[in-house]
Amino acid sequence: MRDAFAQEMTRLAAERTDLALLSGDIGNRMFDRYKQVAPERFFNCGIAEANMMSMAAGMALSGLRPVIYTITPFTTTRCLEQIRVGVAYHQAPVVIVGTGSGLSYAELGPTHHSLEDLAILRTLPGLNVLAPADSTELVAQLREALDAPHPTYIRIGKKGEPPLHSGSNKLGIGKANVLREGSDLLVLGVGPILGEALQAAEAVAAEGVSVAVASLGGVKPLDTAFLEEMAKRFPRWLSLEEHGITGGLGSALLEWLAERVGPAIRLKRLGVPDAFLHELGNQNYTRQALGLDAPGLAQSFLKVKAA
Amino acid sequence: MIAAPPSLISVADLNATALTLRQRLVTTSASAKIPHLGSCLSCVELLVALYWQELSIDPARPEDPGRDRFLLSKCHGAPILFQVLAERGFFPLERLEDFGKAGSVFHEHPPKPGYIPGIEAATGSLGHGLPMALGMAMAARIQQRPTRCYALLSDGECNEGSIWEAALLAASQKVHTLTAIIDFNKWQATGRSQEVMALDPLAAKWEAFGWHAQEIDGHDFEAIEAALASARAETERPSVIVAHTVKGKGVSFMEDDNNWHYRTPNPEELAAALAELEPV
Numbered sequence: 355m356r357d358a359f360a361q362e363m364t365r366l367a368a369e370r371t372d373l374a375l376l377s378g379d380i381g382n383r384m385f386d387r388y389k390q391v392a393p394e395r396f397f398n399c400g401i402a403e404a405n406m407m408s409m410a411a412g413m414a415l416s417g418l419r420p421v422i423y424t425i426t427p428f429t430t431t432r433c434l435e436q437i438r439v440g441v442a443y444h445q446a447p448v449v450i451v452g453t454g455s456g457l458s459y460a461e462l463g464p465t466h467h468s469l470e471d472l473a474i475l476r477t478l479p480g481l482n483v484l485a486p487a488d489s490t491e492l493v494a495q496l497r498e499a500l501d502a503p504h505p506t507y508i509r510i511g512k513k514g515e516p517p518l519h520s521g522s523n524k525l526g527i528g529k530a531n532v533l534r535e536g537s538d539l540l541v542l543g544v545g546p547i548l549g550e551a552l553q554a555a556e557a558v559a560a561e562g563v564s565v566a567v568a569s570l571g572g573v574k575p576l577d578t579a580f581l582e583e584m585a586k587r588f589p590r591w592l593s594l595e596e597h598g599i600t601g602g603l604g605s606a607l608l609e610w611l612a613e614r615v616g617p618a619i620r621l622k623r624l625g626v627p628d629a630f631l632h633e634l635g636n637q638n639y640t641r642q643a644l645g646l647d648a649p650g651l652a653q654s655f656l657k658v659k660a661a
Numbered sequence: 662m663i664a665a666p667p668s669l670i671s672v673a674d675l676n677a678t679a680l681t682l683r684q685r686l687v688t689t690s691a692s693a694k695i696p697h698l699g700s701c702l703s704c705v706e707l708l709v710a711l712y713w714q715e716l717s718i719d720p721a722r723p724e725d726p727g728r729d730r731f732l733l734s735k736c737h738g739a740p741i742l743f744q745v746l747a748e749r750g751f752f753p754l755e756r757l758e759d760f761g762k763a764g765s766v767f768h769e770h771p772p773k774p775g776y777i778p779g780i781e782a783a784t785g786s787l788g789h790g791l792p793m794a795l796g797m798a799m800a801a802r803i804q805q806r807p808t809r810c811y812a813l814l815s816d817g818e819c820n821e822g823s824i825w826e827a828a829l830l831a832a833s834q835k836v837h838t839l840t841a842i843i844d845f846n847k848w849q850a851t852g853r854s855q856e857v858m859a860l861d862p863l864a865a866k867w868e869a870f871g872w873h874a875q876e877i878d879g880h881d882f883e884a885i886e887a888a889l890a891s892a893r894a895e896t897e898r899p900s901v902i903v904a905h906t907v908k909g910k911g912v913s914f915m916e917d918d919n920n921w922h923y924r925t926p927n928p929e930e931l932a933a934a935l936a937e938l939e940p941v
Contacts, residue, residue, distance in 0.1 A: 374803065395803060397834070405792040405826030412796025415774070415782065417726065418803065420796075436823070439786055440793060444773045 355511040355546070356453050358489035360384045362496055363421065367392040372417065373500070376410055378403050378424030380453070403433040410448045411440030419447060419500050425459065426452030426468035426509055430475060441505045442478040448505045449496065455485070455509035456545060456596030457626070460640040464630045468509065472544075473601025475507050476574045482506045482527055484572035485544035485595070485603075488518045491571060494525035502527070512637075515546035518569065530577035536566030538659055540584055543594035544570050544603050550641065551594055553648035558655045565655050573606045581610060590658060591621045596646065599625040622658050624651065670713055672882045677940065678713065679705045682744045683911045684938045685757075689740065691931040693761030695769060699909040699921035700815065701741035703846040703879070707813060707904055708738075708745045710885040711842075716811070720750035723778040727806055730797045732782050734790025735815035735844060736770050743767055743777070751779035788821030790814070791841055795827050798839040809838045809893070817849025820858050825870070831899040832871025839899040840892045841872075844879060846908035848919045867901040879904025912937055 364387045367373050374395045375388060389396050399406035403424065410420040422429055429452045430437070441448045452471060459466035476483045482499070484506060486492040492510055499506035506527070523531040533548060534555050541551045548569055555565040566588065570577060584591070593604035604623030611619050626644055634640070641647040645654065682705055690698045712718075717729045733742050740760075747754045759765035766776045770785030781797075784790040794812040801808035818824060831839050845863060847854055855861050868874040873895045877884040885904070892900035908922075909915030912934045926934055 374800075397799070399830055400826075400833075402823075402826035402830065404788070404823040405795070405830055408789050408792030408823065409796035409799065409827070409830070412782075412793035412798075413800040414796075415793070416730075416797045416800035416804070418800045435786060436789065436792075439783065440789055443783060 355489050355492055355515050356381075356384065356513060358492060359423070359451065359453070359496070359510060360388065362493045364388045364391055366497070366500065367395060370419070370500070372419045374413055374418050374420045376406050376420055376422045378406055378422070378428055380424050403428050404436050407433040407436035407450075408440045411436070411444055411446040414446035414448045415444060419449070421449040421451060423451045423453060425466060426455040426471055427466060430468065430471040430507070434474065437475070437481070438478055442481045445480050445504050447503060449499045450505070450507045452507070452509040454512045456511070456547065457637045457640045458512040460631070460637045461634050463634060464632070467631065469598040469626050470601070471507075471509060472573050472595065472597050472603065473605065476606065480504050481574070482572065483574040484508045484527060486510065486571060487533070487544070487546060487548045487569040488515055490517060490519050491525045491569065495527055495571065498526045509545070511546045516549045518546075518548055518552065525571070527572070528575040528577050530568055530570045530580035532566060532568045534565070534567040536564040538564045539566070539590050539592060539655060540588035541565060541567045541592045541594055542570055542584070542603070542607060543567065544572060545596050547594060547596040547641070547646060550646065550648045550651055554651035554655060557648060557652045561656065563655060563659045570603065573603045576606060576610060578610065581607075585614070585616060585619055589617070589619055591619055592624055592654065592658060593621060594624045594651070597625050598628060599623050600628055622654070624654055675706075675709055675713060675882045678748065679709050680938055680940060682709065682741065682748060684935060685744050686741050687912065687926060687931060687934045687938070689744070689757065689760050691926040691928070694925045695740050695761055696923050696925055697737040697740065697769065698925065699848070699915060699919065700735065700844075700846070701738050702910045702912065702915065703906040703908045704735070704738055704813060704844040705741060705910070706880045706882060706885060707842055707844060707906075708741060710882055710889065711811060712745050712749050714886055715889050717809070720779070723751055727808060729808055730781050730794060730810045732784060732790040732794045732810070732812045734784055734794070734812040735787065735818050736784040736790065738813070738844070739769060739771050742771070746777070746779040749779075752777065787815070787818040788823040791824055792827040795831050795836060795839055798836045799834065801838065802836070809840065811840045811842065814841055814843045815849070816843060816845045816847065816854040816860055816863070817857070819843065819860055819863070820849070828867065828870040828872065835897050836899050837895050837897055840889070841899070841901045843901065843903050844906050845903050846906045848908045848922065850922055864901070864903040867903070871898060873898040873900040874903060875900070876903045876905065879906035880910060
């Protein structure tokens with residue numbers, strides 16, 4: 355996903371002269387081609403995220419379209435006040451990209467996990483909070499965000515995430531898409547972890563359980579028209595996010611469901627428990643340990659179906 | 662095009678403007694119960710020099726893309742900035758009659774741009790204004806505009822790490838169109854700034870961070886003008902002007918008394934202050 359981001363940024367830098375890329379001292383060689391296209395619009399801002407975020411706000415208030423790129427915890431919670439005040443309050447059209455989100459850097463420890471960013475950032479007025487499932491969705495959202503009059507946060511994975519969307523899907527900000535049709539349960543998810551859900555859905559199909567899987571593309575704004583449609587079809591939902599169980603997608607859906615008028619929907623939240631992780635391994639190991647890999651998710655699907 | 666700033670204004674006229682602004686400031690502070698009086702009084706000359714001599718701005722076109730940018734990074738000085746903007750013609754002075762009233766946009770700190778002409782950023786939280794001004798200066802460089810960017814900081818604000826992050830990046834990027842001015846009034850909210858955090862030697866710190874640093878008397882218009890001219894002449898480094906000032910300047914019983922960070926004048930104190938602020 356990060357390579358797709360770098361490639362798209364290079365294309366965008368050639369297309370628009372108002373684009374600037376600010377990196378927090380990461381992406382070694384990743385942006386070499388961008389730098390050939392627009393050397394005067396690339397800034398390694400050092401390991402100084404607070405300044406980088408305020409600086410981007412200043413640039414945006416002066417008519418540029420800055421994109422900030424660094425590892426997710428450092429471009430979110432590290433400089434939260436600068437996002438809140440400089441970016442969100444000013445409605446400075448900055449695009450904040452958090453790379454290696456969720457458990458992408460699982461083995462690097464809790465400092466590098468991002469399991470709170472969706473929860474925290476969706477409380478900020480005027481900030482869209484996105485989590486594309488694959489590179490195609492990322493590119494669509496990035497392009498739309500750069501034309502929007504307000505700021506956007508996009509959390510992405512690292513590398514090797516599989517393509518999940520089909521060519522006919524309508525991708526963008528606040529646009530949900532069905533990745534797999536089904537009839538018993540509905541999984542509503544964000545981010546590349548939806549690949550595990552698709553595998554799990556395939557596995558339980560062999561046991562006669564039909565699971566639909568949809569990508570919401572983010573937690574704010576929610577595609578409420580899509581949710582209404584799904585509510586008519588599925589009485590049982592599962593939310594899925596590579597994020598803490600508190601405050602993220604699952605919570606956003608529960609808030610929407612709680613205020614919705616209509617037959618009750620039961621929702622099971624799937625995500626990382628409310629704890630820091632100490633026994634470390636890579637992303638696959640950690641997903642497995644938390645029951646968030648395909649076999650673990652398949653177990654959850656069967657349990658919800660049987661309940 | 663932005664009109665050139667009013668030039669050839671005499672020091673006597675600048676002093677007269679500063680006096681008028683101090684009178685209005687203490688009057689408004691008393692009537693609207695707006696604090697931070699000491700912090701406002703210490704930067705009057707700096708703001709007058711900027712708005713009447715230095716900045717390339719047109720009050721009739723406050724959003725002209727080619728304008729210079731001034732950010733009050735020490736945003737608790739907003740009450741004096743509002744007076745400056747009104748006197749400079751950004752909006753009618755009568756608008757300040759709403760100062761501090763419920764529903765008004767004029768309170769202790771300004772809102773984001775779009776509500777009060779001339780306000781470039783909502784910098785109520787310290788440590789944001791300089792990095793935002795740096796971003797604006799770098800944007801102007803990309804856009805090939807001659808815009809200069811200025812940020813007025815407090816000494817207490819130099820406690821914030823983001824100020825020093827901005828200082829390091831501005832130097833590496835050689836943003837010579839950026840000027841920071843520090844209203845060095847030696848106090849922060851609850852103590853002597855040098856005792857809370859080791860700021861001294863302040864100018865040498867900025868110099869060591871790669872800035873063109875100057876130290877001046879922040880109440881001396883000729884010194885301010887010369888320092889701003891020297892900053893303008895700099896072609897490599899960002900500039901900082903460490904302006905030695907007196908908190909509460911202009912009202913004897915407020916000078917260097919940090920209680921006036923919080924207090925507002927009662928009627929007797931207002932009368933005594935205004936008596937001292939009469940033209941000589």
